[in-house]
Amino acid sequence: MVKSENYDVLVVGAGMVGAAIACALGLKGIRVAVFDRALPLAFKPDQLPDLRVSALSYASEQIxxxxxxxxxxxxxxxxxxxxxxxxxxxxxxxxxxxxxxxxxxxxxxxxxxxxxxxxxxxxRITQLGLLKRLKEVESVSLFAPATIESMNLKAEKPEIMLQDGSVFKADLLIGADGAQSKVREQANIRLDTRExxxxxxxxxxxxxxxxxxxxxxxxxxxxxxxxxxxxxxxxxxxxxxxxxxxxxxxxxxxxxxxxxxxxxxxxxxxxxxxxxxxxxxxxxxxxxRRHAMNYFTNGVVLAGDAAHTINPLAGQGVNLGFQDVAWLAEVLTDAFQTGESLGSQKVLSRYEKARRRDNQLMMSTMDAFYLAFSNNSAPLKVLRNVALSLAAKSKPAVKEVMKYAMGISGRQAELAKSS
Ligand SMILES: Cc1cc2nc3c(=O)[nH]c(=O)nc-3n(C[C@H](O)[C@H](O)[C@H](O)COP(=O)(O)OP(=O)(O)OC[C@H]3O[C@@H](n4cnc5c(N)ncnc54)[C@H](O)[C@@H]3O)c2cc1C
The missing domain is CATH 3.30.9.10 (D-Amino Acid Oxidase, subunit A, domain 2)
Structure with missing residues (x-):
């Protein structure tokens, strides 16, 4: 007999972003099922450092x-x-x-x-910390390692079928399955890409x-x-x-x-x-650099690398992902508490409106750095070094850049406090 389970939200991907969103929603009493194809290796104190590391900002730390x-x-x-x-x-x-x-x-x-x-x-340490916390959150169920056999994103409610035949349905499916997102592909969300x-x-x-x-x-x-x-x-x-x-x-x-x-x-x-x-x-x-043309379709929404990847030169990729988490959690919790459908366009467009501009701004800033410095033209070299020298002398400008990179300016800071 096919086992069928109903949740409020399904999350594909229990990486740093997917596990964080499951945790944030679960702590508000929203019933979440989160799926990953693999689990990270357990931590041992004498293990040498992993290759994949991220510089986490102050705002991510607060979240x-x-x-x-x-x-x-x-x-x-x-x-x-x-x-x-x-x-x-x-x-x-x-x-x-x-x-x-x-x-x-x-x-x-x-x-x-x-x-x-x-x-x-x-x-891996950020992910392990999140997975440990998820175990304490009653309304979250983690299925990992699990192989997703199929997704039906056209049904009235999105559905996931695992290889063992079990079926999961919810009002909303969140794609947090990274840069090569299958959810994004199945939802027919196109990408703006620059190699x-x-x-x-x-x-x-x-x-x-x-x-x-x-x-x-x-x-x-x-x-x-x-x-x-x-x-x-x-x-x-x-x-x-x-x-x-x-x-x-x-x-x-x-x-x-x-x-x-x-x-x-x-x-x-x-x-x-x-x-x-x-x-x-x-x-x-x-x-x-990849940016999803839309962050959602009916009943499906993207977060983290599934929605955007950025040149890592300023180490902001997962920091943007954690900002997505904070915003998505806020929008969905408000909708849950007021009885709105979590997968509705009205609810999901609030999230996209909040995040697209910030993500775009960070991507364009990284591109400007990339283009300005990947160039040997003598006049440009003089110009950028004059700019760098002036920037280095301007204490207020240096402080502002620092606050922006740490996520302690503007709305990012408010969200980090409240999430
Ligand atoms: C060289 C480099 C350096 C970087 N440095 C920084 C930095 O200093 N600071 C920073 O903020 N960011 C940095 N980044 C970016 C950061 O690594 C990513 O933004 C971050 O890993 C994205 O997290 P995520 O959870 O969205 O996706 P991922 O980490 O890709 O996680 C996706 C999860 O989904 C799972 N999954 C995928 N497909 C399926 C499926 N079909 N079924 C089930 N599960 C699935 C995967 O197993 C995985 O667990 C760097 C990136 C690179 C390449």
Whole structure:
């Protein structure tokens, strides 16, 4: 006999965004079923750091704290960063006056009376923290690992059928199934896509010099060279390297032996790179900007990477996803409490109206950076370095940029407080 279950909301994807939305809705008494094809590996304190990490903003921290997830993440590990430096790499003789980098901006949390600008957290740790919290939320059922056999998004209420034959129905289905979203495809939601010329190589390295509290990014015409600090493990220190470059160069770097790769890294990256002890892992990622033309159709809505992917150069992808979570939870909870249908166009358009403009603005800002710096034109180089030098001198401008990146300006801040 086919088992059929009814919920208020179905969520496809229990990644960082899907698990957070399930948690936020469940805590308001909304009955949620959340599905994922895989579960993350359990955490062990002596495990070396994962390759996939995210710099979580202050606003994301507040959202995760309000959901009761943050203590679980802290009990595993995360690395605060107090300073962030950004500059364009110019080739002057070492030791020359010009080598002192007038075009460098350093953001310091102390300047806006914060302890840190954010935390670098392994994606798996954020997800594990969320899944642990989900277990405590009575109105949420997690089905993972589970294989979705089919989705019927044209029925009066959206339906999911699993491989074991069980059927789930609800007023609303949320697609939080990442960049290659099947929900988006099945709902016939089209994408505005732009493939970037650069790819991104990410590497986890063991470093000398102890725990770092700074993340930095040097722009070059082939793409930024960046460093993110990671937590110490068993008295050893680690960092995450992000090396943007043309695909052919990334492929060459991926093929080098570990020792040749470390040598290439040390000789290319800025002098701020701590001495490297060992390469732990490396991987490469194609970069594309994708934006769903609509965030919803009748009974179906998208959140996180399913709705938008962004150039990761300012580390904002999942931070935007957590903003989606806060808004979607607010809109759906209001509708639930006033008896509106959760899947109605009227309700879902409130969410899209709130999020599309912010997501678009962040995407366009990243594109402007990408285009301005991926260019060797001499006049443009002069212009952007004058702009960087002026920006570096303007304390109020630096503080405003910092607040925007941390999500503590405007409506983002209000939502982080209330979610
Ligand atoms: C190199 C790089 C660096 C980045 N750095 C940062 C950073 O510093 N800060 C930041 O904010 N963001 C960063 N990002 C972006 C961030 O990683 C993503 O925005 C984030 O992972 C998106 O989360 P998500 O939950 O929307 O999607 P995902 O993490 O992709 O999760 C989707 C989930 O859905 C599940 N799923 C997919 N299909 C199905 C299916 N058919 N059935 C069941 N389950 C399914 C998957 O198993 C997965 O668990 C970076 C991205 C890259 C590529």
């Amino acid at each position: 995760l704290k309000n959901l009761g997830v943050w203590p679980y993440m802290q009990a595993m590990r995360m690395c605060p960063y107090r300073r962030m430096a950004v500059w364009e790499k110019l080739h002057f003789p070492p030791g020359s006056e010009l080598d002192k980098r007038p075009n460098q901006t350093v953001f310091n949390a102390a300047d806006i009376r914060h302890d840190q600008l954010g935390f670098v957290v392994e994606n 970037y010329e650069q790819q991104c190589l990410v590497a986890t390295v063991e470093i000398e010099g102890g725990l770092q509290d700074i993340t930095w990014q040097a722009f070059t015409p082939t793409g930024p060279e960046a460093f993110l600090p990671l937590s110490d493990i068993d008295s050893k220190s680690y960092g995450s390297i992000v090396w943007y470059n043309l695909p052919e160069n990334v492929q060459k770097l991926m093929k080098l032996s570990d020792s040749d790769f470390l040598e290439e890294l040390s000789s290319t990256f800025p002098k701020e790179l701590p001495p490297l002890v060992k390469l732990h892992e490396r991987g490469s990622f194609p970069l594309a």
